[in-house]
Amino acid sequence: MSDWQIGNKDWMKKRREHWKKIPIRLERFSIEKKEKPAIKKYFLTGEIDPDFPIEKMSVGLLFELWLHPDHSEQRWHSVMERYKSMANTSVFDDSKSEFARVARLLRDPDLIGIEPDESFFDGQEERLFYLFELNDLAEGSRDQLSAEQLMNKAELKLPYARSYDNCLKKSHLNPYLIYRWEIPAWHEAMMLACEGDYLGLEWLIRDMCKVLNNPSEQHPLVLEMAQNIDAVLRDPKLKGISKNIQIQV
Numbered sequence: 415m416s417d418w419q420i421g422n423k424d425w426m427k428k429r430r431e432h433w434k435k436i437p438i439r440l441e442r443f444s445i446e447k448k449e450k451p452a453i454k455k456y457f458l459t460g461e462i463d464p465d466f467p468i469e470k471m472s473v474g475l476l477f478e479l480w481l482h483p484d485h486s487e488q489r490w491h492s493v494m495e496r497y498k499s500m501a502n503t504s505v506f507d508d509s510k511s512e513f514a515r516v517a518r519l520l521r522d523p524d525l526i527g528i529e530p531d532e533s534f535f536d537g538q539e540e541r542l543f544y545l546f547e548l549n550d551l552a553e554g555s556r557d558q559l560s561a562e563q564l565m566n567k568a569e570l571k572l573p574y575a576r577s578y579d580n581c582l583k584k585s586h587l588n589p590y591l592i593y594r595w596e597i598p599a600w601h602e603a604m605m606l607a608c609e610g611d612y613l614g615l616e617w618l619i620r621d622m623c624k625v626l627n628n629p630s631e632q633h634p635l636v637l638e639m640a641q642n643i644d645a646v647l648r649d650p651k652l653k654g655i656s657k658n659i660q661i662q663v
Contacts, residue, residue: 476509
């Protein structure tokens with residue numbers, strides 16, 4: 415049976431209602447105006463426009479995972495394998511980078527037209543995060559990297575600290591914000607690339623301590639982030655951390 419129940423009036427009514435939230439979200443992606451009707455047709459009926467097939471779009475992989483009604487592991491695996499077999503090897507990287515860019519905007523939901531606790535990708539953010547291997551410094555994910563590639567990736571993740579500080583100052587955090595799942599990669603980056611230079615993390619420590627010292631006044635996800643950052647900075651394996659930073663909680 416098709417995943418699109420186009421003969422089911424109730425299903426189609428809910429699908430059309432769901433679509434109302436999608437166009438404003440599509441504005442966040444690098445797609446052409448003429449591609450949007452093809453995306454709508456795919457979302458509502460599963461039909462592929464021969465002139466603008468989803469898999470030929472720059473973020474087609476992300477759209478096929480997100481906008482399809484079936485989010486099962488089996489189907490996602492099948493879609494990933496199909497894209498990996500294509501000659502155009504950039505499709506994975508394009509979807510990965512676009513997902514990461516948009517998902518980080520959830521720190522300010524009002525700027526992207528969603529409610530404070532609403533999911534942009536219909537509840538799939540965490541799965542997409544791990545599917546696109548955004549925690550690519552974790553053990554087992556970096557075996558194929560040279561020492562230079564590993565260091566370059568680590569150095570790119572060190573500035574996450576500024577985004578974490580921004581989050582610690584908020585009264586509310588969106589539960590689908592991918593910074594929550596990026597902290598382990600930041601931890602690995604700190605151990606690999608810091609060399610005792612903590613990029614002025616005193617300001618991050620200051621704001622983290624404010625949160626930890628007043629737990630009852632914090633949004634649960636803000637408190638969770640502060641606790642996770644605290645655990646990273648207290649890791650005895652970090653080079654020079656105890657000498658350079660004083661954590662007072």
